[in-house]
Amino acid sequence: MLKVKEVRKSYGKHVAVQDVSFSVDKGESFGLLGPNGAGKSTTIAMICGLLPYDSGDILIDGLSVKKQPRDVKKKIGIVPQEIALYPTMSAQDNLLFWGRMQGLTRAQGKQRAGVVLEIIGLLDRAKDKVETFSGGMKRRLNIGAALMHEPELLIMDEPTVGIDPQSRNHILETVKRLNREGMTVIYTSHYMEEVEHLCDRIAIVDEGKIIALGKKEALCDTLAEGIFIKLQVDTLNGMWLKELEGMENVDRVVINEETHTLEVMVTNHPNIVSDIIASAVKSTVKVLSFERKEPNLESLFLQLTGKSLRD
Incomplete structure (x- = not known):
């Protein structure tokens, strides 16, 4: 359905996207995961034809975004970060408007709007003005606008930012x-879960680069020998932090000075957790909270980059 081939985008000397390549099969749900500023939105904007790319090419169902933009845009639905x-x-009138923008007749738009409002769970609010909606309802209607012309490829750019958990769950289940x-579906987010x-x-x-690509299980298997530990402490004792970073089975330590939180990537050694706690106690550092996780995408990101996914 999608092929991104060696695509690059620069703003002056700053390279926002560096020769990125990946493909998405028909019927697949594909995720772009990374922190804010990683290049996800720029990549999405180029796929949608909203931003020209410097080199490479992007094909949607065999059509070039650069050479056949009108035909490409008929195949895609875009859910932007902004409302x-x-x-x-x-x-309903918002959906009718976006339906007409995509070439639907008024009759087609009315019929499709009813279907879409049911999909997004807003059929009972069809006649209400959007200004009366909650943030989560606006996000759901934003998705509805992208569905009006029954696209083959749905592209979603951070669609759950700033909404309540109930609305987030509704959006995820809709997707x-x-x-x-x-x-x-192409889904971009900095929310690992x-x-x-x-x-x-x-x-x-x-x-601006893809640093890992594959199925979730295969990616996490690369960390089979490691575990991910989160600690919150009462003080960031410099001597203790230096000792922690130098411990034999500690691979990386990411420090959040504002929250006094440490994210520690360690080798799965039987004594490593007790060793970390013991070293804190010895340095009169009080551990306020402690969480141990099995390998996941967040710990993979930490290992690859040395920073937290949400930095």
Whole structure:
């Protein structure tokens, strides 16, 4: 469904996307995971034809985004980070507007709007103005606008930012349903748990490059010998931090000075956890909270980059 081939985008001397290549099969749910500023949104904008790329090519269902933009845009639905709705219009009228923008007749738009409002769970609010909606409802309607022309490829850029947990769960389940019904989905986020929940394959992006690509299980298997520990302490004792970083089975330590939180990637040695606690006690550092996790995408990102996924 999608082929991204050696695509590069620069702004002056700053290279935002560095020769990125990946592909997405029809019917697949594909995740782009990375921190803010990693190049995810720039990549999405180029795939959608909203931003020209400097070199390489992007093909959607065999059509070049650069050479056949009109044909490409008929095949894709875009859910941007920003709310792309008219607040003084009703939910239904917003959908009718975006349907007409995609070439639907008024009759087709009315029929499709009813279907879409049911999909996003807003059928009972069809006539209400968007300005009366909660943030989560606006996000759901934003998705609805992208579905009006029944796209083959749905591209979602951080669609759950700043909303409540209930609305987030509704959006995630809607995406899973659409994917089960055959829609190809590209989902970008810096929320690891969302990408893990939704996506068949995942590309981890940092500083404009793909640093890992594959199925979630295969990516996590590369960390089979390691564990991920989160600690919150009362003080960031410099001598203790130096000792911690120098411990034999500690691979990486990422420090959040604001919250006094440490993210520690360690070799799965039987005594490593007790060794860390003992060293803290010896240095009169009080451990306020402690969490041990099995290998996951967040710990993989930490190992590859030396920083937290949400930095």
